[in-house]
Amino acid sequence: MAPFVSTAVPEGRPKKIDRPPWHGSCLGQHETSPWFEESLRLAKESPRKIPIPPGHTAQSLEVALRDLAEILGQQWVKFNDVPLIDGDYHAVPLSHDSYHILDPDDLVPSAVCWPADTEDVVKTVKWANKWKVPIWPISVGRNLGYGGSAPRVRGSLVLDLGRRMDRILSVDTENAVCLIEPGVQYVTLYEHLQEIGVGNDLWVDVPDLPGGSVMGNALERGVGYTPYGDHWAHHIGLEVVTPTGEVIRTGMGSMEGSECWQLFPYGYGPHQDGIFSQSNYGIVTKMGMELLPNPGGVRVFMAAFPRREDLYQAIEIIRPLMIKKIIGNVPMFRLGLQDASLYKTRDDFELDERGIVKPDSLKKVIEELKTGEWVFYAVVYGPDEITQAKYEYVKKQLGQINGTKFYQREDVPPEHYLHNYAHYTTGIPTWRELDRMKWVPNASHMFFAPVSANSGQDAERQSNMCKKRMEEYGFNCLDTFFIGTRAMHHVISFMYNRKDAEERTRALACIRALIDDCAKLGIGEYRTHLALQDQVAKTYNWNDGAIMKFNEKIKDALDPNGILQPGRSGIWPKEYRGKGFELWGGERRSASTESEAEISFGSLA
Ligand SMILES: Cc1cc2nc3c(=O)[nH]c(=O)nc-3n(C[C@H](O)[C@H](O)[C@H](O)COP(=O)(O)OP(=O)(O)OC[C@H]3O[C@@H](n4cnc5c(N)ncnc54)[C@H](O)[C@@H]3O)c2cc1C
Structure with missing residues (x-):
């Protein structure tokens, strides 16, 4: 190949x-x-x-x-x-x-x-x-x-x-922006760009699953994997129906005849857009969205770390790579068990009496899958010479951690997630993440999603604290850090059997305890389930x-x-x-x- x-x-x-x-x-x-x-x-x-x-x-x-x-x-x-x-x-x-x-x-x-x-x-x-x-x-x-x-x-x-209301109203190929209605999904926008012949040049940042609305996700401040992974940060211009029924356009859209609605976000005077995300102040009916120009080359890789304690040092090493933009995307630092849940169900592991995966059993699976206690998926963009040099540099930095192993696509079998990751980071939708929904019968999940500093100390304290609390309630802590320039979304998949009322009650009680635990340390969530929004707002x-x-x-x-x-x-x-x-x-x-x-x-x- x-x-x-x-x-x-x-x-x-x-x-x-x-x-x-x-x-x-x-x-x-x-x-x-x-x-x-x-x-x-x-x-x-x-x-x-x-x-x-x-x-x-x-x-x-x-x-x-x-x-x-x-x-x-x-x-x-x-x-x-x-x-x-x-x-x-x-x-x-x-x-x-x-x-x-x-x-x-x-x-x-x-x-x-x-x-x-x-x-x-x-x-x-x-x-x-x-x-x-x-x-x-x-x-x-x-x-x-x-x-x-x-x-x-x-x-x-x-x-x-x-x-x-699912129309793609315009695609400005020269300026790499589009104007969309609420029903445009990642998958439909992707297919539209292919259809009009610009799909190789203009990419859509896709999250784990591409059936969501490009607008709905951005309004929720959701995340994806390319340099445009902070979706809200890459919207540009809104049309909004206010709660009393007036229609407004934000930024340059507020001027009759402006050609810059999707080009310049601010317009004149106060910038209103922020009050329409995660809020109940308006119904958004149109949104401009930036498209990512093909950067001319991509190198996707995975680093696997052998010990749970490696989290601290790895994040310390990754922080400057992010701030200096050596790593170009929103990379992901994922617990080995969370990674394994794409390939295995909970019952494929040996469990203790609470349903928690036994460490030896996890070790065996990690060896079988050739991953690590933690895995880091990232990408560097640009022409080959540049990505080669950047990759070598990143390897050298992370290689300071004993036992770290590096993989590119050619090193892993066809069913490996790294191939899907290559799709995410080049804006190609995939349904792979649905495999995770087999972890327990009738699987549902809530996300517990605190914000962490890009620091080993914060990441480690959050991860350890959440693991301890979740295990106390009988849940495996499946964490992933989505790494931004200066902060991370620490997203924990809280998997439960929705048909089991006792398990649902326990999951809710656990997540409430976690919100309180975190708040005491000044840690807040970036987004939460409807049932928890009062509690999170209060923190x-x-x-x-x-x-x-x-x-x-x-x-x-x-x-x-x-x-x-x-x-x-x-x-x-x-x-x-x-x-x-x-x-x-x-x-x-x-x-x-x-x-x-x-x-x-x-x-x-
Ligand atoms: C396995 C799995 C993996 C996932 N991975 C990711 C991921 O990688 N990244 C991520 O961000 N999310 C992820 N999610 C969560 C979720 O599926 C996505 O965020 C999804 O895009 C949100 O749903 P939606 O886009 O259909 O938005 P909607 O459900 O339509 O809306 C989301 C919220 O915004 C409000 N809203 C929507 N449209 C408007 C509007 N026009 N005006 C005013 N308010 C509005 C709604 O009231 C709602 O509260 C994942 C979910 C699952 C099950």
């Missing part, structure tokens, strides 16, 4: 990425897909009653939703009375959070609607203000591990923007929680009726504050109320 340098993907860039025939959001229509039969997993059977949002009765909600159906068209509004089918990554349900950590019937909408364009979004927002119904926009709804498509307030209306407590007071002032000013995503990121509108909507842990929540139990609306059509 030819060496893998220069293109890193001599196998070429596929025009299309294979996926199952059913790859989209679903509201109870899974049965129509023959493929789906295999993976159909019922969380709650039909018939279900429609959940009612706060301040409504069954009757008032029904009148309101029928009004919306008049506005958007009968076929674009549906009640959520379908069975709760968990589906899987490809067939993602709109009825509930398929990776539920609470009761599956807890965080559920009353209905879903499908706006066609910005105008429809404006109409829906005005409708929500008129009827005081909470609304929850999603782009694609694959926010799995953080709440999926589910709303925070039970009975909200979900706006599934992605179904009909950002400098100066008596000044930041939340500021957030609430903005919320009250922009959203006087409190209709847009109440509770997102722990920000509650004034009508909701202190009325028992927050989730702090230990609540006994019953999924449905008595009034809900009585109603069933029937069809809107």
